[in-house]
Amino acid sequence: MARKNCTHIGGQAVLEGVMMRGKGVMATAVRDPYGEIQIDTERFKQPSEKNVFFRIPIIRGVVNFFSSMVVGMKTLTKTAEVYGDDIDEAPSKFEKWLAKTFKIDIMQVAIAIGIILGVLFAVGIFIVAPVYITKGIFKNIDLSGQTPFLQSFYPNLTAGLLKLVMFILYILLIGQMKDIKRLFRYHGAEHKTISAYEKGLPLTVENVQKQTTVHDRCGTTFIIIVFSISLIIFSFVKWHRLGIVNALIRIALLPLIMGVSYEALKFFAKFDNWFVKILKAPGLLMQKLTTKQPDDQMVEVAIVAFNKVLEMEANPDLENEKFILxxxxxxxxxxxxxxxxxxxxxxxxxxxxxxxxxxxxxxxxxxxxxxxxxxxxxxxxxxxxxxxxxxxxxSNTAHFYGIKLYVDQNVLIPRFDTELLAEQVIKYVGEQKGLRILDLCTGSGAIALAIKNNIPSSNIVVGTDISAKALEIANKNANDLNLDVSFMKSDCFEKIEGKFDVIVSNPPYIKTEDIKSLDSIVRDYEPTGALDGGEKGLDFYTIIANEYKKYLTKGGVLMLEIGIDQLEDVKALFKDEKIDVVYDYNNPPIARVLIINENEDKAQM
Structure with missing residues (x-):
């Protein structure tokens, strides 16, 4: 007999893709709804590696059949998750209870149920139904004049032929469905790709498309072999008057039939002479129903899956890939x-x-x-x-003046209103270089970092806060943004050394008694220490007013954010100084920033 080059890699069409399976390696390629090819790979132990018993002819066929069924269901489920819109529905309360109580994976249970229902459906349609239809046909036919062999042979033959007819009708029926039509086309792509490889051709779309859509080792051929062998085996089985007995006998013999069919399929796939071609013909003919001509994009998917199996077999250290849903x-x-x-x-x-x-x-x-x-x-x-x-x-994220900051409940959330304060400092600095800028009560570092990000790099920016946790966040933000800002722990000016050209601050300014009336989203989550400005909301402004001149260079400037209705109270703390008021963009506008310069007349005295 003429031997044929036969690869160990086999495949299966799945929803919008192809699964290829080699020795301990499986790769599934799917073209997702956005036109991109996704890959999911898995390494596994074959049944024959787990137990020597599973290597025995016939038995290995039964084991491989059920193993392939499980793998097929899992693969179909995975690909449905990539391509389907309704797969990721939240689990029900019952499903959550099952998972928690019995420590089981709901998806594994769903797959098991799917397999059981699939087997029950197949048994019902292709075993039970033909048996009872045959029983009805021969109910009024007298076979008593026939030999005992023929009395069983005729009903068994009829049941077998009915089973084949029902299978063909089933394939023709589901073949009218849009998704199944595409599945059959991917089936064709899988066969073409394997055939091109077995012929030693480079796996290009052009080479693959030249191949036939049928293949010796197809599952469809396997089913036809199962039908054929079942006809032979059941020819020697007694036909009983009770339909249920005939059905149970067929179910009991099914593993034997599958095992023998598997060995026959493997044998036929290795040879390509006229005798074997005759034996293969029915299965190859049936593949005309289950495989269709694929387009180039489908072939691309099949090639990707096949090449991935080769790649993983060649490199045991290659890590698995997963679908992106x-x-x-x-x-x-x-x-x-x-x-x-x-x-x-x-x-x-x-x-x-x-x-x-x-x-x-x-x-x-x-x-x-x-x-x-x-x-x-x-x-x-x-x-x-x-x-x-x-x-x-x-989200641990806040956007402020064009920069993205990390925030958590240890720091105040930067407000858009405060951008006006940062903007005034940035305008003041302009193109000046070598200035020193101090940000008191820095919190997340929002003001200091926004300023540093928008002024010449030679200017020095320092931020201070009494909270160690706030300073950790400020430093993290500086590192994330790659901005050179120094942060230090200090209660206002307590540990400050040297003088600064600009001092800026958005200090806590809410009255203590007003904290409890704040919106719960502020009161219950934001740090009280970053909100509470004391009995009148002026504690920090008072400290700054009393101390800032010691740390401000001559001609320097102090800029403060103030709360609603605080304008006159804060101005009173700096009554001897020149004060400019900056209003926000509300309607009517609200006084939001005070720019404080030393009074020139007083400075000359």
Whole structure:
């Protein structure tokens, strides 16, 4: 007999892709809804490696059949997660209870149930139904004049042929479904790719497309061999009057039939002479129904899967790859809105902008999907917000004057109003060089870092705070932004040495009695020490007013942010100095920044 070159790599068509399986290696390639080819790989031990018993002919066929069924279900589930929109629904309370109580993976249970239902369906359609139809056919046919062999042979033959007809009708029926049509085309791509490799051709789309869509070792051929061998075996099995007995006998003999069929398939695949071609013909003919001509993109997917198996077999140290799951942006927004509910739904866009690291709505508009990692993070942020936490703390992110800062509950969330203070310092410095700038009560370092980021690098910026945890965050932000700002622990001017050309501060300025009436999103989460300005809200302004001149160079400037209705009270603390007031952009405008210069007339006295 003429031997044929036969690779050990086999495959399976899956939803919008192909799975290729080698010796201990499996690679699944899928073209996702966005046109990109994704890869999922896995290393495994073959049944024959786990137990010598599984290497015995016939038995190995049964084991491989059920193993392939399990792998096929798992692979289909994985690919459905990549391509489907409804796969990532949250587990029900019952599913969560099962997982927690019995320490089981719900997905594994779902796969097991799917396999069981699939087997029951196949047994019902292709074993039980043909038996009872045959029983009905021969109910009024008298076979008593036939030999005992023929009395069983005719019903067994009829049941076998009915089973084959029902299988063909089943394939024709499901073949009309859009997704199954595409599955059959990927089936063709899988066969073409393997055939090209077995012929020693480079795996290019052009070479692969020249091959036939049928292949000797196809699962469809295996099923036809199963039908054929079952006809032979059942020819020697007595036909009983009770249909259930006939059905049970067929179920009991099914493992033997599968094992023998597996050995026959492996044998036929190795040879390519006229005799073997005759034996293969029915299976190859049936493949005309289950394989269709693929397009070039489908072939590309099959080639990627096949090459990945070769690559992993050649390099045992190559790590596994996993599918990246995506959620369409519209669905992502709906899921986040469902979590947030109420008035905080308007934060959905901000959450997505944060996890996608974009800062404008125009950039957000270009986002069409979220990968699994980003979607998981977005949901975690939404859950925290749902419980009342400010978005900035939930995401550990705050944007301030063009820079992105890390924040947590150890520091005050930088407000957009405070950008006006930073802007005034930046305008004042302009193109000047060599100035020294001090930021009191720096918190997250927002003001100091924004200033440093927008002035000539030769200027020195120092930030101080009494909170060690706040200073850790400020230093982290400086490192993340690669900005040279020095931070030190000091209670206002307590440990300050030397003089500065600019002193800037956004100190705590809320009256102690007003803290309890603040919105819960502020009162319950932001550090009280960064809010509480004492009985009148002026404690820190008073300290600064009494001490700042010792640390301000001649001609230097002090800039302060003030709260609503604090203008006159704070001005009174600096009554002998020249004060400019900067108003914000509200309507009507609110006094927000005081720029304090030493009174020139007083300086000359």
């Amino acid at each position: 995506f959620t369409p942006i519209t669905k992502a927004k709906l899921e986040l809105e469902k979590i947030l509910q109420g008035s905080r739904k308007n934060e959905v866009d901000l959450i997505i902008m944060d996890v996608c690291n974009v800062s404008t709505k125009s950039e957000l508009a270009k986002i069409t999907r979220l990968d699994d990692e980003k979607m998981t993070k977005a949901k975690e942020i939404a859950e925290k917000c749902k419980n009342g936490m400010p978005l900035q703390y939930a």
